[in-house]
Amino acid sequence: VSDAVYYIVDGTARVEQAGEVVAHLTAGATFGERGALFDAPRTATVTAATRLSTHRVSAAAFAAWSRAHPEVGAVLATLAAVHCAPGDGPTTTVHRGARGGHPCVVAITPLSADARFVATFVDAPARPAAVFEREDDATVILERVDFERAEAGDARWLEHADGVPRRVALEGDLEAAPALAARVRRGRRLTRGEIERFRWTGVLGPPARGPARVVCGCVGVLARDLDALPAGWTAAEIACATGAGTVCGGCRPLLERRVVGVGVPAALPDEVTPDDFEARLDALRQADTRHSLFAPDTVMWRVFGENVALLGGPRGLLMQFAHPAVAQGLVHHAGFLNAPGDRFHATLQTMYGLAFGDGATMMRLAREVFAKHVGVRGRLRGEGGAFAANQVPLLLWVAATIVETTVLAYERLVEPLTPDDKDRLVAEAAFLFGLFGIPEDRFPRDWAALAAYVQATLDGGALQVGDDALRLANAVLRPEKAPSEIAFKVVRPLTARWLPPALAAAYGLQPGAAGRAAAAATEIALRAAVPRLSEDVRYSAARRAAERRRRGEPPVPEDGATLERLLAVALGASGRGSVSR
Numbered sequence: 001v002s003d004a005v006y007y008i009v010d011g012t013a014r015v016e017q018a019g020e021v022v023a024h025l026t027a028g029a030t031f032g033e034r035g036a037l038f039d040a041p042r043t044a045t046v047t048a049a050t051r052l053s054t055h056r057v058s059a060a061a062f063a064a065w066s067r068a069h070p071e072v073g074a075v076l077a078t079l080a081a082v083h084c085a086p087g088d089g090p091t092t093t094v095h096r097g098a099r100g101g102h103p104c105v106v107a108i109t110p111l112s113a114d115a116r117f118v119a120t121f122v123d124a125p126a127r128p129a130a131v132f133e134r135e136d137d138a139t140v141i142l143e144r145v146d147f148e149r150a151e152a153g154d155a156r157w158l159e160h161a162d163g164v165p166r167r168v169a170l171e172g173d174l175e176a177a178p179a180l181a182a183r184v185r186r187g188r189r190l191t192r193g194e195i196e197r198f199r200w201t202g203v204l205g206p207p208a209r210g211p212a213r214v215v216c217g218c219v220g221v222l223a224r225d226l227d228a229l230p231a232g233w234t235a236a237e238i239a240c241a242t243g244a245g246t247v248c249g250g251c252r253p254l255l256e257r258r259v260v261g262v263g264v265p266a267a268l269p270d271e272v273t274p275d276d277f278e279a280r281l282d283a284l285r286q287a288d289t290r291h292s293l294f295a296p297d298t299v300m301w302r303v304f305g306e307n308v309a310l311l312g313g314p315r316g317l318l319m320q321f322a323h324p325a326v327a328q329g330l331v332h333h334a335g336f337l338n339a340p341g342d343r344f345h346a347t348l349q350t351m352y353g354l355a356f357g358d359g360a361t362m363m364r365l366a367r368e369v370f371a372k373h374v375g376v377r378g379r380l381r382g383e384g385g386a387f388a389a390n391q392v393p394l395l396l397w398v399a400a401t402i403v404e405t406t407v408l409a410y411e412r413l414v415e416p417l418t419p420d421d422k423d424r425l426v427a428e429a430a431f432l433f434g435l436f437g438i439p440e441d442r443f444p445r446d447w448a449a450l451a452a453y454v455q456a457t458l459d460g461g462a463l464q465v466g467d468d469a470l471r472l473a474n475a476v477l478r479p480e481k482a483p484s485e486i487a488f489k490v491v492r493p494l495t496a497r498w499l500p501p502a503l504a505a506a507y508g509l510q511p512g513a514a515g516r517a518a519a520a521a522t523e524i525a526l527r528a529a530v531p532r533l534s535e536d537v538r539y540s541a542a543r544r545a546a547e548r549r550r551r552g553e554p555p556v557p558e559d560g561a562t563l564e565r566l567l568a569v570a571l572g573a574s575g576r577g578s579v580s581r
Contacts, residue, residue, distance in 0.1 A: 004058050005032045011052035016045045024049065028096070100124070109185070112136075117185045127153070129171045132181040134164075142166055145195055147202035148220060156202045163189040165204070176203055192293075192359075193285035209279060216244035216251040217285045218360065226255070248360030253367040254278065265377065265388075272390045272437030277370050280434050281363070292356045292546045293432065299425040300432065303410050303417070304355055305543035308530055312409030313344070314476050314491055315498045318469075319401040322503055324380055325387040325394055327468035333376045334389075340475040351402075352542035354435050358549060366435040373436075392442055397457060399433040400444070404454050407447075408498055413526045422447035458500055465506035473507050493519035 008029050015023040015031070022044070025031060031046045057065075092109040099122050107119040115136040122129040140161035147156035154172030158165060164187060168180045183190075183204045190204065198204055200220040201212050211224035221244040229238060235256045239245040245252040267273045272280075284293070294300040303309065321327045330336035336343050353365045376389035387394065403426065411417055417425070423446040430443040444450035457463065465473075477492050496509035497519040504510060511519070530538060545555060 004056050005030060005062050006046075007055040007057070009053040009055055012049040013046050013052055014049045016047070017043070030094070033094075111185075111187075119181055127171050128174060129169065130174050130177045130181075131167065131169045132177075132184045133167045134184050134187055140166065145199050147198065147200075149200055149222075150202060158195070158198050158204075160190060160195065163191075163195070165190060168204075180204060191283055193281075193283040196285045197282065206283075209275060213278070214282060214285065215254060216242070216248070217363075218247040218251075219243040221251070248363055251363070251367075253371050265374065268377070268386055268388045268391060270392045271388050272370075272392060272395070274370075276439075277390075277437040280437050280439065281366055283440075284431055284434050285359070285363070291550065292358065293362055293435075294355055294428060296547070296550070298428055299417070299421050300355060300428040301543065303406060303425060304351075305539050306410060306414055306530075307538060307540055308413045308526060309406050309409045310348070311413065311491065311494055311526075312405040312498065313348075314495045315408070316401045316405035317344075317476055318473050318495065318499060318507060319405065319503065320398050321469040321472045322463040322465050322506070323394065323397055324384065324464055324466060324468070325391075326398065327466065327472055328378065328380060329376045329387070329389050329394075330472060331468045333378060334372075336472060337475055340472075340479070344476075349542075352540055355432055356540070356542035356546040358546075362435065369435075370437065390437060392438060395433070395436050395438050396442060396453075399429065399436070399438060400450055400454050400457075403429045403450060405498075412498070412523050414530055419447065426450050458502070463503070465503065470507070477509075490522055494522060497523075 008025055008027050008031075010027055013025045013029075013031070014021050015025060025046070031044075032042075092107050095106045095108070097104050097106055099120065102122050102124040104120055104122045106121075109117040109119075111117055111134070115134065118131075118133045118135055120131045120133075122131075142159040142161055145158045145160070147158075150156055151173065154170075156170050156176070157168070159167040165184045168184050170177055170180070180203075194204055196217045197214055200214050200217070200222065203212075211222065211227065213223040215221045215223055215226060219242070221242045225242060226238070229241060233241075235245070235252055238255050239252065245255060321330070334343075350365050350369060353361045357365065370390065373389035377387065379386050389395075407417060407422060407425065426444055426447050426449075430438075430440055433443065434440060444453050477488060477495065479488070492509070493511055493515050496504050496511050497516065499507070499509060536544065548555065
C-alpha cells in the first residue's frame, strides 16, 4: 500500500509497469497519490531517471490534512471516483491552474478517442466551486436547469443536451459533487423525472422515498413541506398553502392520500403500493409540462396516433376479458356493463392523455387511474384467491394486450413495422405503462420478449372465457342500440379474424367462409383508404392537440366526429367526451 505522496521539486522520474517504461515525470508532477486516495496497493514503480528532489507527504498526514480541510473533501472524492484501476480504463491526469483568479485543480479522463471527462475544483475561500463536464468534438445545444431550492450562498445547475448530461456546476456546498460527477461521466440519458428532480432537490440519484421526494413538480413541493403542515387540513387548504394542485391539478389525489389520510387497503402480494406508484411516477415526471411523454420522432407517436388502429380495440378487450380476474373486476367492481360505451371512450381518452397530453394531464390521469384501481379488488370464484386491479401480473397482461393488438391493427391497416420499430415501441411502452406502476424491469425488454409473454399466457392455462367474459364480450360486440349494428358488421369480422383461434372459438366467433372473405376484403379496403384520409380524420385528436402545443399554438375545439367517438357511440356512449389537450 502506498505510504506517501511525492511531489517532484526538480529532476525526472520514470514510471514502469510490468517492466516497461510507461511515462516520465518532471518537476511539478506527483506520484503515490493513487494509493493515498484509494488506500490501495501501488500500481507502478517510480524510479529516478536523473538526480531527483522530491517533497514527501506521508499517507497518514495526507489523510489528516484532507480531513482538516473539508472544503476539498469533495474534489478528493471526485478524483478517486474518476480514477480507473490498471487495465480497466484510461488514466486520469491531474493538473494545477487558475480559474477566475483562484487556484484550481483539473482532472482529465479520456472516455474515448474523441470524448473526455473534465473535473475542475476551484479553491475560492468564500465560495468553492466544482464543475464536471463531458466534452467531445460535437456541437450540441445545451439546456440549463437550475436547482431552484438551493440554500442562500449556494448554487447548482445542470446543462444537458436532449437529456444527456454534459455539465454540472456547484458553488458553495460541494457535498453532492461526487454523485453528480459520476452521472456526468457515465453520460446516460436522464429521464424527465430525473431532470425535474434536480430542479427541486439538486440531486440526480434514484427517486427519493423520504422527505426529499418531489410531490408536485410544477411548483416544487417536497414531502417534507407537506409533513410540516398542521394536521387535519383539507386538500383545498393544503393546495392553497403550498400551491400544489393549483397549477397542474395532478397532485390533488396524492395530497388527499398523504396528508388528509384517505385510506388505502392493505396491499396484496405483487400489488403496486402507493409508494411504489409514486416512485415510478417520479421517475417519469415531465420536465417540460408543455410537451407530451412522447415526441414526434417516437414509434409510439406514429402508431398510437393512428385512429384506424382503434379498430383493434375490441380484440384487445376480449383478450383482457379472458383473464378471470380482469373479467370479474370489470363486471362486479368497475361497473363496465352499466355503460360499456362510456367506459370504452373514457379508457381511450385516458390512454391518449397519458401518451399525448401535457405533463399536468399525464400526472393527473395517472393518479386518477391508480385511485380507481385501488377500489377494484375481490376474491375469484371457486378456489381462486384474492385479486386486485393494481397487481403487477394483471396490469402487465392488460398492457401487453394493448401493445400487441395495436401493432397488429397498425400492420394490417396501415403499414408493416420493422423489427427495430417494434423493439423501440416496446421500450417506449415501458415508460407509458410505468404510469400504471409497472416496474421497468417487469416489462418485456423487446418485441420478441413481449410476443413470447403473450403466447406463454395464452398457452399457460391462466386464461378462461367464463360467464363474465362472455357477458363483457357481448356488450362490446353486440350492443343493444340499433345504430351500432352497422358499425359492428365491420368490427365483429375483424375481431374474429385477429383473435387467437382458441379464444375466438371460446367466444363463439367462428365466421364461415363468407365472413372470413369479408374481413379480408375490409382489411384491404381500409389499408387503401388510410393514406387518402385528411389529417383531422386519420390522426387522433390528442396527437393533433400535442402537435399544436409543440408549435406554440393555442388549443382549438375539436370539430366533427373522430373515430374514437364513433366507436364509443356505437357501443352506446353519449359521445360528448373531451379530448386531452
